[in-house]
Amino acid sequence: MAETITLEVQRYNPEKDTEPGLQTYEVPLKKEWVVLDALNYVKDKVDGSLSFRWSCRMGICGSCGMMVNGEPKLTCATFLTDYAPGTVRVEPLKHFPVLRDLVVDITDFLAKLSRAKPWLIRKQEKPLAEGEYLQTPEQLDAFKQFSMCINCLLCYAACPVYGLDPLFSGPAAIALAQRYNMDSRDQGAAQRLDILSHSDGIWGCTFVGECTEVCPKHVDPAGAIQQYKLTATTEWFKSMLMPWRGE
Amino acid sequence: MAIPTYYPPRAYRTRVSTYWWLRSWPYLRFILRELSSISVAWFVLVTLLQLGALHRGPAEYARFGEWLRSPLMIAGNAVALFFLLFHAITWFNLAPKAMAVRIRGKRVPPLFITVPNYIAWLAASLFVAFVLLRG
Amino acid sequence: MELMLDISSHDLLIIGGGGAGLRAAIAASEVFPNLNIGIVSKVYPMRSHTVSAEGGAAGAIRSDDSLDEHAYDTISGGDWLCDQDAVEAFVKEAPEELLRLEHWGCPWNREPDGHIAVRPFGGMKKMRTWFAADKTGFHMLHTLFQTCLKHSAITRYDEYFATKLLVEEGRVQGCIALELMSGKLQAITAKAVILTTGGCGRVFRFTTNASIKTGDGMSLAYRAGAPLKDMEFIQYHPTGLPFTGILITEAVRSEGGYLLNKDGYRYLQDYNLGTPQPKPVLRSMELGPRDRLSQAFVKEVEKGRAVEGPYGPVVHLDLRHLGERIINTKLPFVRELCLKYENIDPVTELVxxxxxxxxxMGGVDTDINGATPLAGLYAAGEVACVSINGANRLGSNSLPELLVFGARAGVHAGRFALEQKSPGRHLLTQALDEEALIRRQFLPKTGRRERISAIREQMQKIMEDGAGIYRSGASLTEAAGKLRELQERFPNIALDDQSQAFNTELISAFELSSMLDVAETMVHCALNRCESRGAHQRTDFPARNDEKFLAHSLATRKADGTPQVSYSPVTITRWPPAERVYGK
Known part of the structure; x- marks a missing residue:
């Protein structure tokens, strides 16, 4: 194995640069090193001004999503050896405004997440004294997959619809809405449907399917959105055929 | 939950290239699937014209048949058929994502949704072939 | 770099957006709907370290279990250094809190009949650990965060780093925070402040803790004059991956994994931990108590029988004899962690x-309601020391702790805030002073040459050598001296990054400064405690000494910046000190 590997990192400093450029670093190539370790090596030993986000280094906090050789990846789970020999190009997540070097602005996602009402909605809250809402393992299994989203936003970077139309709610936000819709304890599906069944919501999705491919937690947002479309259509037909059903 | 006002620095926005769909095979495959709708429209149009010709009598229908046999039409239809097959196959493969069928609390495996689609397709094709080739 | 200053104001300010902080915010918002609440967090809340907790959350709910048994397990596990009134409140409220999270949507694992499922956990004598697969902390944090989104009275300051607490008239009245995105300073005034910033595992080189766990809140409180309690007690996990610190669960050993030294010898047999059997035996060999395993490792290193790896000495965990089928069915998560994050396959390789x-275990000294001795300042979660963990925390107590005491702190701080007048007038002066200080401290670069990473690595080495699993008077005295030197070198750090927008190097400098403070309190508390208790093992004082040290250490900051250690009594209600029976 070669001793080092070349890292090409996108740099951007809003105070100095009009547009981003690539900077090259030679970093040690080690079997257990991931792209994030290489970035930390640069920050600690070579150039302290390189900015990026990271925290847990075990694929659960969702901070370190970046583009590695053009593909959205969690850099804590992407080994350098997979790219050797050759260069590793690290860029900020696509489709988001770049704040600095590898750091992108995700406030848009948080606003969209809030709008999708990702919390349990009940018509009537059950008092704590009456114990838990019963839920069988099968009912748990019905939404479990969608609850695994770590908000790493790789799916937004993979979604051309979001790239072309920043108003699109996007894969993770819709998947999380669906996570609560599918939860047997939740009664808020109608409220969320009103919000998400418009052109910027589920109908914005053209089913490219790449969000599911890049998801590190196998959440399958593409599936969530298509299933949501099916529900929305069924609800629409029901309301047309049986207008007396009402709210 | 409110977010306080802030003074964002000049964030850099990258514009998505017009040719983004040439960047990777999955994107290209998606665009081809979308384009295949033109082929569907084409087949609908041909069928409507055929019905119109039928309505206007045998002579008109024969001329229509003649037109269909022209090399240009055969080539065009071959391309359209390719796109339709492409559309059908990619769509059937995606079907399990859209349909989350659960039997006794367990989600049925993707093949259980894909395979019946293909079987139904095959059955329909065989029926059409039987009707056409009977005489 | 030019710093700007902006001002905002809340009734209640929470610093730290993890489990405890979010729980505190929701509690305050629900009990006092008119309260205006702010949460400052240096990362987006869902990135907080609560997310990494795997095992579960203890809360006694089964008919064969009782609150007293949970309390006793906690107190004996903590080697009688827990405050028993706090433990009693904790065990009583833990099941309620866990249930509340269920009502908010937390996907707890279930019994076939739909009730909550509980499982056994090390140190707990009954099954009382609630779990959401092997990602309990992740699900708890996301449930709290998503529930928080519906509360409009809560304002988030995401990616703001708190640099200083504002104190006036002996009362904490807000903080100064640096907005990462813009580099702007924000003076945030409040009538009460809750610290929920988590622990400080990053003062050690080998840790399961995420990079964000740098003791920021502990140091904020310490500098503002609040004492830090029981800082000498740091819990070790015997089996972490050396490079990443990723934790390899006990389950690996209960399935029959072997611990081997460099000769391939199951060395635990040399440390009174039983005789090696091919099949795992409860409480013997690899299934011995956590701290005994960690201690055996240190001895093995001393004997020169550990394996020398690229990141220092290690031992090997051998799973190969279990075979691929068992590993895949019983330990899939462990294999995934090894493969995905450290490129090792336990089916074919030694780990x-x-x-x-x-x-x-230690942290900001608080009472049972999260109040610190400093008026207006509260703390909850790992940053605080209530103390329910005593000298050694029991597995699966930390998640319910952040709920129970997060909620308590939220309610009590909320009530305190409502009783206060508007913040003092001199706060703005303090904010301007802080701005000038930051400018002086970190800029300009000329004439400075210390690198942040160099000081950080030296601190971690000092802590590992001097205040690790085993300590002695000599090692601690040496460590204290060396830490002082680092404190003196710190003002000479040179920042490569002189820009405002997202200057993570500046944040690293703040974090390092916090860690140096926290490390000093750890070393001094450890030096003064001349006994061995729980996680604090002194080679020169190997026995527990209840006569002198059945007491909490309190470290306060002296004018020269060094810690002063004093003691306060432990609250004993119903369980007088006895010998620890298991899981020392």
């Missing part, structure tokens, strides 16, 4: 492991 720092 290098070593003890790693895992949890801080």
């Amino acid at each position: 290098p492991v070593r003890p790693v720092a895992h949890y801080m």
